[in-house]
Amino acid sequence: MIVSTRNAADRAHAIALFATGALTCLYWVLFFLTNLTRPDFTSWPESARTPALPAVYDGFESAFPAADAFTGLCLAVAGLYLWAGDRLAALFGLVGAGALLFLGLIDIQFNVLHGFYAPERLANDTGLSIELIINIGCLTFGVFTALRMWSKLKG
């Protein structure tokens, strides 16, 4: 049996890293199996749509699963090493945090350019509200993980 770390902060961070990977996975399971995470405009009738926007959105989203899988798995592996108190947690944590920030910033720029953060849109659209929460989570947890792992790397 491998002895786990006794550092409570490392344990909590390890759980958060693994949970971030699991939530990323859950997002995509819901994306493919339900309409919960999709903005309302993707299911509006043809006459009410801004032409091309649903197609642009679906094209944009379809580029993410492999990159999200990489990010989520890096974070989960970092969590496993962190739970063991192993120095490799810093390596996978920094790679995962960088990937999380990269994906979050791409998403944010797309959403800003298409007006998805407008308050009246966010108020009435569950899919866009989930997007906003994910974007904030990517930035805050990405920065937090990068800083914490960097401090571990420095020793």
Place this chain on the structure above:
Amino acid sequence: MLGYCIGVAIIQGVAAEALAAALGLWRYRQPVLAVANIVLMFGVVQGGLIAGGLSGGINAAHALGAVTPVMFMAGALVGLGYEGLNSFALDAWTWSERPLLGLKRPIDKAAAVGVLWGLVPVTAALAASFAR
């Protein structure tokens, strides 16, 4: 589709356990745990829930290829949790001294094999789609 996915995943489980036994890669505390691993983890979880659930649930707008990264991610995350649980708590199987993919430390083997679990639902779903 579900039955095919479970069947293919169980075949993968039997092959993986046979290969591991032949090469002496890991040892179970009790032999029945190997059977439980093949039936429950390979068959039910990876084959049934992940491969069967995702490939059976996607609507016509999405091709199987679009969802395979998600299948890999789900299989690998479950695998990492499973390997971690065994490494830190269950101790149902232990790694031998033999290197695995060039890795020698148990934690490295657990991480690598955890990620490799992601291949099980992907290959099960792809093989099942060809077999149908």
